[in-house]
Amino acid sequence: MKNYVFTAFLSIALIGANSASAHGGDSKSDSKEFHCYKAWKKDWKSDKKEYKAKKKMDQDRPFAAARKHRKAHKKAWKSEMKEHNHTHYYHWY
Secondary structure (H helix, E strand, O other): OHHHHHHHHHHHHHHHHHHOOOOOOOHHHHOOOOOOHHHHHHHHHHHHHHHHHHHHHHOOOHHHHHHHHHHHHHHHHHHHHHHHHHHHOOOOO
């Protein structure tokens, strides 16, 4: 009985590990490869802010769009710095 539970758990873990990826499905993230999860997360948030800025501009709210755009650039800069620090210095994560 324990072998069946253990086998089921391992198969679910392997399927979950294969299906989960650090890159999204869009073409922008496919061209980037991150070595650091935190850098990927900041880049994902940057993409999210860019989308929100576009949405605000479509709603004819230029000041809100500009604010979201500035925040997106800040997140992108942080993402680049985290990736640089991760690849150029020794880290355990």
